[in-house]
Amino acid sequence: MTIDLKISVRSIQKGPTSGGKRGVHLSDENPILNIIDLQVGIDGNQILKGIDIKIPSGEIHAIMGRNGSGKTTTANVIMGHPSYEVEGGDVLLEGESILEMEPWERSRAGVFLSFQYPQAVPGLQVGNFLRKSVGSVRGDDAARGSTFREELKSAMSKLNMPPSFLSRYVNDGFSGGEKKRFEVLQMMLLRPRLAVLDETDSGLDIDGIRTVAEGINDVVRGTDNGALIITHYSRILEHVRPDRIHVMIGGKIVTSGGPGLATLLEENGYDWLEQRVAEGEEFE
Numbered sequence: 001m002t003i004d005l006k007i008s009v010r011s012i013q014k015g016p017t018s019g020g021k022r023g024v025h026l027s028d029e030n031p032i033l034n035i036i037d038l039q040v041g042i043d044g045n046q047i048l049k050g051i052d053i054k055i056p057s058g059e060i061h062a063i064m065g066r067n068g069s070g071k072t073t074t075a076n077v078i079m080g081h082p083s084y085e086v087e088g089g090d091v092l093l094e095g096e097s098i099l100e101m102e103p104w105e106r107s108r109a110g111v112f113l114s115f116q117y118p119q120a121v122p123g124l125q126v127g128n129f130l131r132k133s134v135g136s137v138r139g140d141d142a143a144r145g146s147t148f149r150e151e152l153k154s155a156m157s158k159l160n161m162p163p164s165f166l167s168r169y170v171n172d173g174f175s176g177g178e179k180k181r182f183e184v185l186q187m188m189l190l191r192p193r194l195a196v197l198d199e200t201d202s203g204l205d206i207d208g209i210r211t212v213a214e215g216i217n218d219v220v221r222g223t224d225n226g227a228l229i230i231t232h233y234s235r236i237l238e239h240v241r242p243d244r245i246h247v248m249i250g251g252k253i254v255t256s257g258g259p260g261l262a263t264l265l266e267e268n269g270y271d272w273l274e275q276r277v278a279e280g281e282e283f284e
Contacts, residue, residue: 110193
């Protein structure tokens with residue numbers, strides 16, 4: 001998807017409902033995200049075969065799985081990618097279906113997608129892009145004067161990003177790590193209700209993973225926002241410590257469990273897990 005300042009997937013709803021209040025939580029009966037028996041195909045091939053995921057407010061969940069298991073498809077369908085056909089099920093954001101919404105409408109409703117492969121926009125300075133984005137999402141007052149500058153400075157400091165970064169063009173010539181940090185910087189400034197992060201840890205060294213994880217925790221922990229992290233590896237989960245991990249194999253969630261499930265996968269692999277699940281073992 002191309003970046004458009006008017007209908008960007010960064011554009012989250014305006015006003016006081018944008019971003020959760022610290023210490024305020026929705027009921028688990030009305031979670032931030034509720035995926036119900038979701039079945040999705042593309043070009044006649046079914047990819048998602050009835051998945052269920054519920055993310056209560058204030059929680060971080062993760063999807064782990066091999067390449068081609070359906071993880072990125074899940075992220076794209078949440079955001080409304082037009083190439084996919086929803087064949088059954090539903091996706092609810094705070095209790096309301098978003099399947100009939102256009103991508104920009106989902107964004108305005110509070111969904112943020114961190115791209116796996118962010119697009120470069122030569123000629124558009126990072127500082128101007130961020131100021132315009134914050135203004136369109138949180139209101140003009142949030143993007144003015146010292147308030148914006150201090151918030152931006154604080155977020156960049158947490159991500160170890162130098163002030164000179166603001167004068168560069170969006171994703172133009174960025175390293176893999178810089179692209180990932182910039183995605184998280186946008187998330188920190190826009191304060192989405194639901195952040196979906198598609199392999200944000202790819203291409204990062206150990207320090208980069210720790211830094212990005214701190215940014216994710218900053219947005220969700222202690223708020224009524226939520227996040228869904230999509231990853232192959234357990235490294236970022238060691239720092240984020242998700243509330244729940246869902247393992248996807250062949251378009252299905254085969255098991256879910258706590259943070260320790262990621263360690264088991266790292267030590268034993270997906271073949272081992274498939275065998276254990278087939279034998280009826282649970283990983284709660």
